[in-house]
Amino acid sequence: MSSDHPVKDQILARYRERTSKSRALDVQAKTSLPGGDTRWAAYHLPYPIYMTRGAGCILTDVDGHGYLDFQNNYTSLVHGHAHPDITASIQAQAVNSVVYGAPAEGQFHLADMITKRLPGVDQLRYTNSGTEATMMAMRAARAFTGKPVILKMDGGYHGSHDMAEVNITPDLSSNQLPIPRVEADGVAEAVLGAVAVARFNDLESVETVLKARSGEVSAIITEPLMNSAGMVVANDDFLPGLRALADRYGVLLIFDEVVTFRLHAGGYQGKTGVTPDLTAIGKLIGGGLAIGAFGGRAEIMALYDPARPNGFHHSGTFNGNPLAMAAGMASVNALTPESINHINRLGDDFRIGIDEAFAEAGLHGQATGEGSLAYVHWTAEKVTSAADVVRWKQKAAELPRLLHLELLNQGIFSANRGMFNISTPMTAAEIDQALVAFRAALFTLKPYVADHAPHLMI
Numbered sequence: 060m061s062s063d064h065p066v067k068d069q070i071l072a073r074y075r076e077r078t079s080k081s082r083a084l085d086v087q088a089k090t091s092l093p094g095g096d097t098r099w100a101a102y103h104l105p106y107p108i109y110m111t112r113g114a115g116c117i118l119t120d121v122d123g124h125g126y127l128d129f130q131n132n133y134t135s136l137v138h139g140h141a142h143p144d145i146t147a148s149i150q151a152q153a154v155n156s157v158v159y160g161a162p163a164e165g166q167f168h169l170a171d172m173i174t175k176r177l178p179g180v181d182q183l184r185y186t187n188s189g190t191e192a193t194m195m196a197m198r199a200a201r202a203f204t205g206k207p208v209i210l211k212m213d214g215g216y217h218g219s220h221d222m223a224e225v226n227i228t229p230d231l232s233s234n235q236l237p238i239p240r241v242e243a244d245g246v247a248e249a250v251l252g253a254v255a256v257a258r259f260n261d262l263e264s265v266e267t268v269l270k271a272r273s274g275e276v277s278a279i280i281t282e283p284l285m286n287s288a289g290m291v292v293a294n295d296d297f298l299p300g301l302r303a304l305a306d307r308y309g310v311l312l313i314f315d316e317v318v319t320f321r322l323h324a325g326g327y328q329g330k331t332g333v334t335p336d337l338t339a340i341g342k343l344i345g346g347g348l349a350i351g352a353f354g355g356r357a358e359i360m361a362l363y364d365p366a367r368p369n370g371f372h373h374s375g376t377f378n379g380n381p382l383a384m385a386a387g388m389a390s391v392n393a394l395t396p397e398s399i400n401h402i403n404r405l406g407d408d409f410r411i412g413i414d415e416a417f418a419e420a421g422l423h424g425q426a427t428g429e430g431s432l433a434y435v436h437w438t439a440e441k442v443t444s445a446a447d448v449v450r451w452k453q454k455a456a457e458l459p460r461l462l463h464l465e466l467l468n469q470g471i472f473s474a475n476r477g478m479f480n481i482s483t484p485m486t487a488a489e490i491d492q493a494l495v496a497f498r499a500a501l502f503t504l505k506p507y508v509a510d511h512a513p514h515l516m517i
């Protein structure tokens with residue numbers, strides 16, 4: 060990170076001063092991990108902070124500093140760290156071994172809990188990540204319908220398998236339809252023959268693709284609220300409209316609820332009454348351990364019945380492993396309607412507080428999101444698409460990155476892209492503490508804004 064402003068220098072100097080042990084570990088890590096990293100989303104410059112302990116909503120780093128955790132392993136830790144019930148469940152299972160290579164009861168107990176909650180999931184199968192969950196949901200749709208193409212949203216993130224690595228970064232051209240392109244090095248261009256792209260919150264674009272590729276599309280996949288794209292909330296008519304289009308054109312609707320499951324006891328589908336044919340889930344259903352699952356209508360999932368001749372194949376060494384089942388049951392059990400209300404209310408207060416902090420600092424900015432999810436944007440304009448998010452980011456110089464580092468300097472741990480989420484151990488006191496830090500960070504950054512992004516000064 061080059062030096063081009065005293066505010067930036069000062070933030071970086073404080074960061075380096077506070078985190079000398081993390082810096083040393085980052086150097087050590089570079090020997091065996093490329094650039095010291097094994098997880099792109101958790102790495103940032105100049106180097107990330109190494110943590111040693113988590114308890115409730117507090118993380119402790121190797122230099123002994125405490126942080127309020129608003130990142131929560133990218134929403135998987137809805138109950139924060141070391142929740143007593145989850146820890147006890149993991150311990151109780153671990154002494155009886157962690158995996159058997161045979162079924163164990165926890166698999167159907169957790170599945171029962173989830174299928175009772177999600178209206179669109181009659182039956183499910185486990186994977187070990189949300190990536191695998193969306194990959195399998197897409198594959199199930201193609202196998203069930205016999206049609207090759209999946210329609211995804213521009214800017215939608217569904218993990219990192221090849222079919223999902225298309226237009227994760229939105230197309231900024233003003234074409235009527237986004238131009239599909241592969242996102243990551245090494246993804247076969249051939250994948251573009253099997254993925255079409257339309258715009259979130261734009262039913263016309265969805266219908267245009269369905270018409271143009273009539274008979275080829277097996278399913279539409281979307282998050283009901285686009286989280287990593289920038290917590291872009293669906294307009295009221297969008298999800299019901301997608302359901303209607305899917306029915307009209309004879310394609311399946313897949314909801315990726317890997318993140319949005321936390322927003323309502325019945326997931327986003329339970330909240331809105333829009334029921335998908337297939338659903339991908341993950342994160343919180345593993346209580347912090349690696350997990351994913353895909354499920355849906357009984358007639359689709361029945362095709363995975365191993366007793367069935369020519370049934371669909373799906374395997375995985377760790378699918379439904381007892382440790383993840385034990386942690387997952389404790390996690391889902393503790394995610395009651397009351398605890399969901401609690402974090403959603405705190406999230407509402409948090410987003411309001413962010414908007415107020417921007418106004419007090421005399422800067423344009425806002426938080427979008429819903430319930431316990433929030434995303435900070437350096438724009439006051441309405442954010443309705445992933446493309447909107449990228450457009451403001453391009454004009455914000457290094458503000459998102461500096462805000463993230465300055466919040467770390469003040470003991471607030473968030474995702475470097477500007478994402479925050481609330482965990483159940485948090486109370487109004489933690490929200491207040493974070494907002495005080497946020498306000499202070501904005502005032503620290505104001506001279507940088509004046510010089511590098513003057514359009515953001517009110």
Ligand SMILES: Cc1ncc(COP(=O)(O)O)c(C=O)c1O
Nearest residue numbers: 188189190216217218315317318
């Ligand atoms: C909406 C969504 N789908 C899928 C995934 C992939 O999940 P995982 O990281 O467990 O592979 C993520 C991860 O952040 C996600 O946010």
